[in-house]
Amino acid sequence: MGFGEQFLTEPALFPARLAGATAGDLSLAVDVPGGPYLIQGLSRSQLEALSERYGERCLGSSALEASIALEVFAALPNEFIGIDRTGWTNTLDFDYGEHAVRIAGDRVMAQIAWRPELTAALWTPPEAGDGFLERFENCFRILVAYRLLELGGVVLHSSGVVSAGKAWVFFGHSGAGKTTIARRSLSTGRTVLSDDINALFIDDCVTYAAKMPFAGELGHTNERIGPFPLAALNRIEHAATEWWRPLSTAQAVAALLSCAPFLNTDPYRLPRLMANLEALARGARTGALGFSLGGDIWATLEAPST
Amino acid sequence: MISDETVLHRLSDVRFRAVEDETVVIRQEAAEALVLNEVAGRILELVDGRSTAAEIVGTLLDEYAIDADALRADVLSYLNELVETGVLTAPDS
Numbered sequence: 001m002g003f004g005e006q007f008l009t010e011p012a013l014f015p016a017r018l019a020g021a022t023a024g025d026l027s028l029a030v031d032v033p034g035g036p037y038l039i040q041g042l043s044r045s046q047l048e049a050l051s052e053r054y055g056e057r058c059l060g061s062s063a064l065e066a067s068i069a070l071e072v073f074a075a076l077p078n079e080f081i082g083i084d085r086t087g088w089t090n091t092l093d094f095d096y097g098e099h100a101v102r103i104a105g106d107r108v109m110a111q112i113a114w115r116p117e118l119t120a121a122l123w124t125p126p127e128a129g130d131g132f133l134e135r136f137e138n139c140f141r142i143l144v145a146y147r148l149l150e151l152g153g154v155v156l157h158s159s160g161v162v163s164a165g166k167a168w169v170f171f172g173h174s175g176a177g178k179t180t181i182a183r184r185s186l187s188t189g190r191t192v193l194s195d196d197i198n199a200l201f202i203d204d205c206v207t208y209a210a211k212m213p214f215a216g217e218l219g220h221t222n223e224r225i226g227p228f229p230l231a232a233l234n235r236i237e238h239a240a241t242e243w244w245r246p247l248s249t250a251q252a253v254a255a256l257l258s259c260a261p262f263l264n265t266d267p268y269r270l271p272r273l274m275a276n277l278e279a280l281a282r283g284a285r286t287g288a289l290g291f292s293l294g295g296d297i298w299a300t301l302e303a304p305s306t
Numbered sequence: 307m308i309s310d311e312t313v314l315h316r317l318s319d320v321r322f323r324a325v326e327d328e329t330v331v332i333r334q335e336a337a338e339a340l341v342l343n344e345v346a347g348r349i350l351e352l353v354d355g356r357s358t359a360a361e362i363v364g365t366l367l368d369e370y371a372i373d374a375d376a377l378r379a380d381v382l383s384y385l386n387e388l389v390e391t392g393v394l395t396a397p398d399s
Contacts, residue, residue, distance in 0.1 A: 254332075268332060278325055
């Protein structure tokens with residue numbers, strides 16, 4: 001199946017330019033890692049939905065100029081193929097190009113482009129209800145990933161926990177235990193950044209982890225905390241008892257690649273992604289952590305010998 | 307089975323990068339990555355779609371002070387492994 005054929009009634013008519021009719025002329029700036037991001041072309045109901053969604057992350061008008069732009073255009077419902085969502089896993093089609101990435105999904109089209117600055121647009125039926133937030137966020141998180149890439153960072157499928165003022169990031173395949181570790185850490189009084197996606201970036205030779213507004217089951221708040229200097233990156237796996245061992249830089253890069261969504265399948269940006277991951281792995285203590293169902297990972301992680 | 311005359315090719319979605327003395331290989335379509343040691347990484351570099359396995363062995367003999375028979379066995383073993391993990395293809399084997 002070619003690009004967009006699963007989702008679009010006429011894939012060949014995918015917008016060639018970042019243009020179109022908007023649902024409104026309202027804007028909202030949000031403070032998300034790599035931003036701020038300026039979301040434009042909103043109707044009143046879309047603005048209200050996004051304002052409620054991003055809460056404290058919404059910025060005043062002074063932030064409107066120094067932002068990465070994301071324009072929201074109105075698409076007609078008949079531009080999209082109706083999806084039977086029963087048992088359907090939310091997926092997206094990607095078409096990677098040197099200067100732009102096209103995205104198609106359930107009732108949404110989007111394009112992330114370098115013109116030469118990073119900019120983005122999405123087209124979706126304008127009704128604020130009926131899944132607008134989900135469609136918007138599916139595209140927005142991809143824009144954030146590309147933005148962090150150009151800042152030398154990465155978005156990582158991971159669990160982020162703050163302990164003694166530093167961030168510990170746990171990554172692994174689906175089902176490896178990211179949410180379990182987050183939940184257990186929360187019960188010990190530690191702060192959870194997110195149990196789904198976290199941002200990593202380097203600033204002035206220090207690696208930081210930042211809270212993203214895209215959480216899974218835990219960390220779903222817009223509390224503006226951090227970023228936090230990174231204590232360690234840990235690839236996690238189930239084990240009979242707790243253990244930790246260091247990873248080589250190459251092992252860390254390979255493990256991180258598998259957990260870097262959206263970008264690890266983009267052939268044009270892969271070299272940059274690998275370079276960023278190598279820099280992140282070199283700049284942090286990186287290891288593999290085995291954890292058991294009833295064990296205390298923090299005793300292992302914070303032991304002087306680890 | 308790979309022989310001395312086999313010409314191997316990297317699959318089109320395979321990318322790799324040397325990281326210190328190892329090589330990180332990613333199969334982009336599956337978003338899977340693996341790590342090769344120094345010798346396996348060099349072997350992957352030498353797979354160019356034209357060189358035979360024997361020619362790869364010959365190049366490595368110039369670079370490493372290793373017994374020729376042992377090197378040949380290792381190279382063929384690595385090449386088989388890289389085919390099995392979907393990094394290389396050997397259309398004529």
